[in-house]
Every structure is written in structure tokens, then in C-alpha cells.
Amino acid sequence: GAVVSQHPSWVICKSGTSVKIECRSLDFQATTMFWYRQFPKQSLMLMATSNEGSKATYEQGVEKDKFLINHASLTLSTLTVTSAHPEDSSFYICSASTGLAGGRGTDTQYFGPGTRLTVL
Amino acid sequence: QKEVEQDPGPLSVPEGAIVSLNCTYSNSAFQYFMWYRQYSRKGPELLMYTYSSGNKEDGRFTAQVDKSSKYISLFIRDSQPSDSATYLCAMKNTNAGKSTFGDGTTLTVKP
Numbered sequence: 114g115a116v117v118s119q120h121p122s123w124v125i126c127k128s129g130t131s132v133k134i135e136c137r138s139l140d141f142q143a144t145t146m147f148w149y150r151q152f153p154k155q156s157l158m159l160m161a162t163s164n165e166g167s168k169a170t171y172e173q174g175v176e177k178d179k180f181l182i183n184h185a186s187l188t189l190s191t192l193t194v195t196s197a198h199p200e201d202s203s204f205y206i207c208s209a210s211t212g213l214a215g216g217r218g219t220d221t222q223y224f225g226p227g228t229r230l231t232v233l
Numbered sequence: 234q235k236e237v238e239q240d241p242g243p244l245s246v247p248e249g250a251i252v253s254l255n256c257t258y259s260n261s262a263f264q265y266f267m268w269y270r271q272y273s274r275k276g277p278e279l280l281m282y283t284y285s286s287g288n289k290e291d292g293r294f295t296a297q298v299d300k301s302s303k304y305i306s307l308f309i310r311d312s313q314p315s316d317s318a319t320y321l322c323a324m325k326n327t328n329a330g331k332s333t334f335g336d337g338t339t340l341t342v343k344p
Contacts, residue, residue: 156336224276
């Protein structure tokens, strides 16, 4: 099956610093990657959709200057939380889409294991 | 009103029980329907993917879609303690597009 990895799995940082989270599709090429945020016992909140080689599309209410997304290749997307504050503490999850060329005739999203960010 | 409403739970059942998880939606353009399972502190894992109305079975799991009622269900037969997780329904308009998720139902299967 398709595997998506995230790194780091857990990070603690001081307020005001920036944190970069990597999302990789390990055994397939992902034309589209999604970034989500999830608070405890709540559902996934889509932050942005990124397509390889183009600018990310952010959901309403998500600050694009604070959450920088780069999708440099078909297997790697990064989310940088700039000048992090305690309210940015959350579980960040990426997913990668196989696209219609995934061989199943359907476009399937596979999720990474998530990154837990704690900002002190 | 949310586009996707999911029975909030939590749900607690004895081992071996049949579990029914449900979502309703308001957007009639949704055509693709998914169920994900998420263990605590992990990313969601795709369980079932169905297109349009009908049933789809995979082992102990059956996904049911009724587009006329805008209602989808996931049935788990012979539930096991390892099925204890949060289940998320998701749906989308087009094959290659972003999904809209329900809030999740937390299931506990007691041995």
C-alpha cells in the first residue's frame, strides 16, 4: 500500500521560533498534498492544498504567511510554522493523493502519521 | 450547518457486536465516499472507498451509501478490541479533489 511519512513526529519549540514539518510519499508520486490540523478529540481541519510546482491554496481563515507550504517535488511537501506561538500547538497531519494514475481508477488520499507540535 | 454531520458517539460495544457508524450530508454533489480509521495520536487510515450509491464489502467491514437520503453507513461485524478507534467519514465532489470530513465517532470495543 501507499506510504506517507512525516518528520518529525514530535517537536517542542519556544515561542517565536519557526518549525518545519516534512511530508513524503515513499512509494508513489503525489501530485497533490493536503495539510490538516487536528485539535484533541476534534476532526481534521484542512489548512491548505498544495500541488507540485505551484503555490498552495489556503482555506479561509488560514494565514498563508504564518503557515508556509512548499511542494518542491512529487514526493515532498513541507509546512513551516513561522514565529510559532502556544496557540499553534496542535497535531499536524499531511496526506498525499495518488491521483487518477494511481492504478485504482480512483484518487485516494493516504495520510501521514502526524506531527505533534508543542509551543512553549 | 455543516456539510457533513457524523453521529458523535462515543460508542461502546462488547466484543463480537455489530457496529453501525453513520453520516449524513447536505451537498448533493458529493459522489465519492470514504471511511477512515484513526487510532489515538496517529494519522487516519483509509478503510473503505465507494462511488455513488450502493454497498461495498471488505472483510468484516461494509460501507453503504444512499444518495437519495444523503446518508452513509459503515458496518463492522464481529467487532474486536482492535477496532477501538475514531472513525471518520469523508466525501468529495470529484475524483481528484479535497475531501470534507465528519467530526468522527469514537468506538470502544470491550473484550
